[in-house]
Amino acid sequence: MTRLFRPQTMALPRYLFFTGKGGVGKTSIACATAVALADQGKRVLLVSTDPASNLQDVFDAVLTMEITEISEVPNLFVSNLNPEEAAARYREKVIAPYRGLLPDAAVKQMEEQLSGSCTVEIAAFDVFSSLLTNRALDRSYDHILFDTAPTGHTLRLLQLPGAWSGFLNENTQGTSCLGPLAGLNDKKEQYLETVQVLEDEKRTMLILVARPELSTINEAARASRELTNIGMNNQHLVINGQIEQSKTDDALAAALVTRQHEALANLPQELRTIPVYHLFLAPCNMTGVRNIRKLLSDQVMGTRDQWASPFETKKSKQYPELSRFIDELIERKQRVVFTMGKGGVGKTTLARTIALELAAQGENVHLTTTDPAGQCDFVSAGKSQRITVSRIDPKTEVKNYRKKILERSREQLDDEGLAYLEEDLKSPCTEEIAVFRAFAELVQKADDTYVVIDTAPSGHTLLLLDATEEYHREIAHAAGTVPKSIQQLLPRLRNPDETAVVIVMLPEPTPVFEAERLTADLERAGIRPSWWVVNQSLMRTRTNDPLLKKRSVNERIWIERVDRNAGHRLTVIPWQETDEDHF
Known part of the structure; x- marks a missing residue:
């Protein structure tokens, strides 16, 4: 029997974490849970730790790191943990005591030292750990919910308490890449307490979210395994977006039902030992408090006939095929190709498809991912003699980097310097x-x-590009002292004759808004996207299923909006009946 996810009837601890592969509905479920608990009279704080947060789209409100009350939901308060803003606050907190005491040049040097991605990470983590250990917040709210970034970024965040706590305990030199550790040592107890909170099953619950698809289920299993290893054992799984058996003879609906049955019949071992809940696919997008309230109620269930309504008969516009973009890449010799966008929109599969198409036309291709949760199945692409595949694995890169730096420094430093x-x-x-x-x-x-580079979900990609900017500034002061690859990187990314950026999204509000924000951020960095792709479009299928037809009608306004913003450089790819990756 299907057990529906109804948090308002569950005995929940104070802290709830929602995580999973991008695009599975973490934000919608976290918001719906927060609203349901607040409607019961509980005081609830909902925090996003995603660098590409879209809470503001769900609640249609301007949200910052300051705790904001949602007027439509008494007892509900929301905060967006913005990494850049957290870093700015952190820098000022560290530097302020030295202003007026040290020479301006020394203060400026401190500011530059604290301007990199390392500072962004520790600052965001510092805010996160404060939320888990703040006594006043603990007394003020019955529940604190965390809507996290896609899995890889979340695993990094949740592993940091132990990493930083261990680093501070073992460090004897009194310094780090952030400068003097005096500002961090007083955080030892806070970081240790953060670890204790995360491990306490009476205080913390982890809610893994997945779709009834193998890729997202396998990602949930991986997250479950890694988080169990750091002591987070109170785990629950929510399968979101299930489709009931269609009463029509619609081939697409039947294929989707078959696919989800196969995925759910083969749950990985890690997920068979934890409670599993289900949510049905809703007929509309989960934006606005009114729709969010329906998600965890019986209004989302019911027969497909209840969702049926008169459908638009307007003929869909014809959009260029993906092959046109491939031809343009070859014609312009744009040899660096990025796929970017919100998690779960199909960046990985699009990257693989582009690589295969280029190889089919006789080009040599290297296909790779920078996603920390990269489970890229590039096997089919790797079978081509013209394609090589790889993944930037953080653990491997750290090991190699440490080895290279230490070997290079042995002849230049004494024993004390090497220890430092x-x-x-x-x-x-x-x-x-x-x-x-x-x-x-x-x-x-x-x-x-x-x-061809399959990037991490938007927020992590932007942090990587921010790092590029910071390194470029350093290069301006130290030309010739860094590898040629780094010297040439930012100019190359900004050159449209060398680099093509493809923005990928779904025909839904949140992925479209995220794509617009990503485009604006890239353009501020001097990078102009080349092409836009709308993936998993029901509007481009011939489905007659009432639910799927209803959703297809809702797509039109978003596809037309993207087309206008993209200057008509848009490809729309339909849902496929047989391939889970939708291409």
């Missing part, structure tokens, strides 16, 4: 530097081959 350097390289911040260098070396391959 070795401890500094144990900092969790080292990962950002190592991944960035690997990213630069990867782009350099485009000198003689096409490099």
Whole structure:
């Protein structure tokens, strides 16, 4: 029997974490849970830790790091944990005591030292850990919910308490890549308490969210396994977006039902031992409090006939096929190709498809991912003799980076200096530097081959590009002291004759809004997207199923909006009946 997810009837602890692969509905479920609990009279704080948060789209409100009350939902308060804003506050907190005491040049040097991605990470983590250990907040709210970034970024965030706590305990030199550790040492107890909160099953619950698809279920299993290893054992699984058996003879609906049955019949072992709940696919997008309230109620259930309504008969516009974009890449010799967008929109499969199409036309291709949750199944692409595949694995890159730096420094440093350097390289911040260098070396391959890069969900990608900007500033002061790959990276990304950026989205409000924000951020960095792709479009299918037809009608306004914003450089790809990846 299907057990529906109804948190308003469950005995829930104070802290709830929602995580899973991008696009599975974490934000919708976290928001619906928060609203349901607030409607019961509970005081609820909902916090987003996603660098690409879309809480503001759900509640149609301007949200910042300041705790904001949602007027339509008494007792509900929301905060967006913005990494850049957190970093700015952190920098000022560290530097302020020295203003007026140290020379301006020294203060400026401190500001530059604290301007990189390492500072962004520790600052965001610092805010996160404060939320879990703040006594006043603990007394003020019955529940604190965390809507997290897609899995890889979340695993990194939840593993940081132990990483930083261990680093601070082991460090004897008193410094780190963030400078003097005096500002961090007083955080030891807070970070240790954060670990204790995460491990306490009476205080913390992890809600893994997945779709009834193999890729998202396998991602949930991986997250479950890794989070169990750090002591988070109170786990629950929510399968979101299930489709009831169609009463029509619609081939697409039947294929989707068959696909979900196969996925759910083969749950990985890690997920068979935890409670599993289900939510049915809703007929409309989950934006606005009114729709959010329906998600965890029986209004989402019911027969398909209840959802039936007069459908538009307006003929769909014809959009260019993906092959036109491939031809343009070859014609312009744009050898660096990025697929970017919100998690779960199909970036990985699009990257694989582009690689296969380029290889079919006789081009050599290197296909890779920078996604920390990269489960990229590039096996089919790798079978082509013209395609090589890889993944930037953070753990591997850190190991190689540490080894390279230590070997290079042995002849230049004494034993004390090497000990200092070795401890500094144990900092969790080292990962950002190592991944960035690997990213630069990867782009350099485009000198003689096409490099197709499947990036992480938007927020993590932007942090990587921010790192690019910071390194570029350093290069301006130290030309010739850094690898050629890093010197050339940012100019290359900004050159439309060399780099093509493809923005991928679904025909739904949140992915479209996210794509618009991503486009604006890239353009501010001097990078102009080349092409836009709307994936998983029901409007481009011939479905007659009432539910799917209803959803297809809702797509039109979003596809037309993207087309206008993209200057008509848009490809719309339909849902496929047989391939889980939708291409």
